[in-house]
Amino acid sequence: MPGVVETSRLAGDGRRLCVVGAGYVGLTAAACFAHLGHDVTCVECDADRLAVLQSGGIPIHEPGLAELVAAGRAAGRLRFTEDVGSALVGAAVAFLCVGTPPQPTGEPDLSFLADAARSLARTASSDLVVVVKSTVPPGSCEALELICAEEAGPGVHIKVASSPEFLRESRAVEDFLSPDRVVVGAEDPDVARLVADLYPAGPRVVLCDRRGAELAKYAANTFLAIKISFANEVAQLCDALGTEAGPVLASVGADHRVGPEFLRPGPGYGGSCLPKDVAGFIALGEVAGTRTTLAAAAEAQNTHARRSVAHRLELVLGGLPGRRVGVLGLAFKEGTDDTRDSPGVQIVHDLVAAGAEVAAYDPLATPDLPPGTRSPSVADTVAGADAVVVAVASEEYRSLDPASTATQMAGRVVFDAVGVLDLDRWAAAGLSVYGVGRGVPLAFYPVVWTPLRWTTAGRTVAAAGAADK
DSSP, X not given: OOSOEEEEOOOOOOOEXXXXXXXXXXXXXXXXXXXXXXXXXXXXXXXXXXXXXXXXXXXXXXXXXXXXXXXXXXXXXXXXXSOHHHHHTTOSEEEEOOOOOBOTTSOBOOHHHHHHHHHHHHHOSSOEEXXXXXXXXXXXXXXXXXXXXXXXXXXXXXXXXXXXXXXXXXXXXXXXXXXXXXXXXXXXXXXXXXXXXXXXXXXXXXXXXXXXXXXXXXXXXXXXXXXXXXXXXXXHHHHHHTOBHHHHHHHHHTSTTTOSTTOOOSSOOOSSXXXXXXXXXXXXXXXXXXXXXXXXXXXXXXXHHHHHHHHHHHHHHTOOTTOEEEEEOOSSSTTOOOOTTOHHHHHHHHHHHXXXXXXXXXXXXXXXXXXXXXXXXXXXXXXXXXXXXXXSOOHXXXXXXXXXXXXXXXXXXXXXXXXXXXXXXXXXXXXEEEESSBSOOSSOOSOSOTTOOSSOTTSOHHHHHHHHO
């Protein structure tokens, strides 16, 4: 199957599937495949997580997922087990959805994936297609196929394909059932079509080789990270120049070649995908001997954006030691309880390290925080605060009453790191609202462009005119 082929999916009959891993990706995939009419058994080796699933609950917060899991179980098309053997009975396709956490070098740890593949190969009693949905560096599927060949029993042939996930947390169900595209990488065209036909009918399907499919996930997330970092760099310039980033970025995003998505400045990107995949993309470049300059710059800008919140508060407040600061939002984004690489959590740690007294609140997330910093409610978080930081663009924070908040606070500083508050309403309540790219410089720059010269020094007017012709 040379090159990349785009095709339209034809709806296939429901099949018996095995899904290994019941995290964000695996549980979403299992529930959605069952919703599409497939018969799915999900394998989960964590005893606590499995107990929750078998009792009818789900161990993560994801809008719409609990309802799909309940419907799949009620219809008899979705079940959970720790036994790989029972999960493979009658299944011709198994999806690997296990974690590939980053190592200090940025390279992913593939040991969990290899163990899962070995377990499938040893247990399979008939031919099996193993589909890797986990994010892995190019070449991983080829290596897994060799591992499976070594472990498989006599007469059992296992082919490994790649079909990376492109799910956004808090919108994972929507993204699975109505995806922008489905990517399938396989060396055998029949395997590629088999896997593609498992997905919903309608979306664009991109068929390619396995290395191309594996790289597609890294490339997509790295581009999004670059876009976010660019927005923060523009916001940083706007702050220095005393202008607002909103209209500037709106103008950039209005260009159809660019688009408005991911052009919102803030405290940097977080979560389980972008930081890990950018680091993986950079590590890939190092292994392949190729420079990944843009990815490295995005990573550096993201670190700067995240750490600058505490620094800006320190300047605005005239120092942080002894100051009480409330932080609203600890998940890495709204609508989820995931705190992996969360900007809000980093902000809390930075403030505490700088000597501030911190109260931090989130309605869903429960991360590990410095002792004494967790707050039970918004009211407790803002009460007596010299400054309040909004670190997640939640509707709960958007709808806060500024007048009421002002009466509860001891100070008057509000730092909206995610652009969720109405500046005019909060300013009318007597509060000083700061943000990212809000045209509020921390220093005044009287000269906009130092090298600018308003003369043609060393040239005559006639010569200048001649040069312009």
